Amino acid sequence: MAKPKKDGKRATGVQGKSGYLYIISYQHIMKDGVKVRQKQWISTGLKDTAENVKKASEMRARQLNTKHTDVSTDRNITLADYIDNFLNKKKREVSDTTSSSYFYRGNSIKEFFGDIKVKEITESMVECFLDELFEERHLQQRTVKDIKVLLSTILDKAVKEGIVAYNPAKEVVINKKLALKYAKEKNTEDEFFSYGEAQTFLDNIKELDCYEMYYVALFFGLRREELLGLRWSAIDFNSKTMSINHTVTKGMTVNYVNSTKTDASNREYPLTDEQIEMFRQLKTKEDFNRKLFGNCYIENEYIFKHANGKLFYPDYPTKTFKSLIIKMPALPQGITLHGLRSSCVSILVHQGMDVKSIQKWVGHADYETTLKIYAKVKDKEAKREISDKMTSVITLKEYTDHNIEQ
Template identity: 30%
Template sequence: MTASLQEKHGSIYAVINIKVNGKRKQKWVKTELTSKSGKREREKVLRECLALYENNDLPLTSEILFYEYVLLWLNEAKIKVDEVTFLHYQEMVNAHILPYFKSINIKLIDVNRSVLQKYFIEKYENGRIDGKGGLSSTTLKHHRNIINQTLSLAVKNNLILSNPCQYVTMPKSERYNYDFYNLDEINCFLSSIKDERLFPLYFVTISFGLRRSEVLGIKWDSIDLENKKLTIKHTIVDSYKIIEKDSTKNQSSYRSFPLNEEIINLFVKLKNDEKQNKKLFGKEYIKNDYVFKMENGKPYSPNYITKQHAKILKKYGFRHIRFHDLRHSCASLLNAQGYTLKDIQEWLGHSDIQTTANTYAHLDTKRKENISNNICNIITSKMR
């Protein structure tokens, strides 16, 4: 058994050469060495790594297939993550990862960087289920997360020497150009749909820049009319099934908003409508604490809102934007009124200001124009 030190991505690894069934395998072990570490320190770390793996008889003869081990990992993940996350994992595994690796019938111990690279290239170019092109780089990052966790579990269980997924080259992330309505479009839109049943939901969504899951998750215990406050603390999400959660996307998403008289009156009207509908439907009324729902009490589903949104835009002749883009519209309105990125971050419930900066960098166009004009004026004034 031999070993050497190699530097990769700013870290120093001990690369240990092991022969298994006549085949040469490499185990990469990340060390705490730095470029400033001396010769003696490097030799000591190398000896320790060799001693560790000379005494470890790793069982690299497992016959388990890779897709089978993905299913084992998925079974473990079920008790570690929430239901929504698990359903997304399950969807990606069943739709993409399982069929691909089952078709090539490859063993877990034979999965290397080359095998994984072919998978990501194939999915990037031709991965869509409908056959209309490839998957996005963002979607493939989720695939990589699953494969990486699966192989990390195999390393932990001494089934493979190292995780080849860490060396895969991923497609470059595409920059998404967010769409939104400006102030005139928002005013025109809300004026046009004021008689629609979904008007209150739209008004609250745009006013507070809420996610679809957040506005649908508003319950009566979220509204404090006495103190004029709305707290976002419940969500409704749609995966394979509708899931109600007494939690938000992240800690910063759990936030409160002050209520003005117009929105208070809106909630009071919705409460009165609910009382009337309970009398009208009687025993057939579906009792629950959600604010936004059908006349019979059934809460709006995420999918229902998405479909109705498309119909409403078409009905009133507005250019199409996603329902989620109403959240971006709120951000654009805040920016136009001179609020800072920090203000927008807190209002929208982003976990960090970098997310806000990256998402809404395009909103700074006017500020940049003012800077450009000011600089030009300063320069030209000195030239006169």
């Protein structure tokens, strides 16, 4: 059995200690009113072997070359505190919705690593963390990948600030076996309605108060934030148009914003006489509710809301839609509220509209997004057509109770 190496220098600025390699750096601090030179040990996470000495030297070179080292950063900071600092700065750079997604991913990381210091994190720790996301929380591969990307981004920043010499998350790969084991079966054909299924859905809810809201979502292919953001000022009864220029989003808080997701999302639709009458009826119903609730009515200019004027929480139409679908087992059970947007594309494809026109109608920012849904719809219709043709050629025998008895 080989004897462990003695602690000591391995290369310029690289030393071995307790079986691992460290980069040695110095900074000047004030101590008792005197400026002194303080030695710092920065873990590389590499075992003390001859092969790793070169890697450690390369890490040291990258660290020395960086122009962004922040000497004021606490090099004993915990990962939890470092994530909080990172996310607080991110709030200034991204939308509230994006900040919210960072917040939840960051919490997942903090729950696992606790008060472990940034400089103590190793590749094996990151591997265990990613595996646990599958095994304990049963997250899907896309979600685990997003969390890993955030962790790696945060640790990249730690490298630039000189807290660690390398990013232990960078080379870690997601466990494919676990990803497959916990992957949920997904039928892409369940993501949207065919034109017949869409009409069946509307027929089943025509007596409910939510009918108009889901009709508008389906007919115009609106996103949830656009649907909830519809205000009476967006409806021009004279020119018979509807403008999409305001959204309601859920991030760390509910936000009411005079902008859409992208420039392409800002659009105007022509309204038919029947649709104008529908909105008139909704306005009449609102006026009736205003009198019914009296001083308890909550004034606002949003179209889709509770009877007393209280605004829908962003999740309300999503959860209500899901509960309605469960009661209609003949319809695709995998469809979500956002699936009404894809269903709009499905119907337009069935009607022979070209991809570019569909893209403008639903407000997709890029051609590829529309094309993907277009391809799915065509694939679904092609399979149905093939099935019908095969059935006309290859027929089954007739099955009756008599056959079963025999």
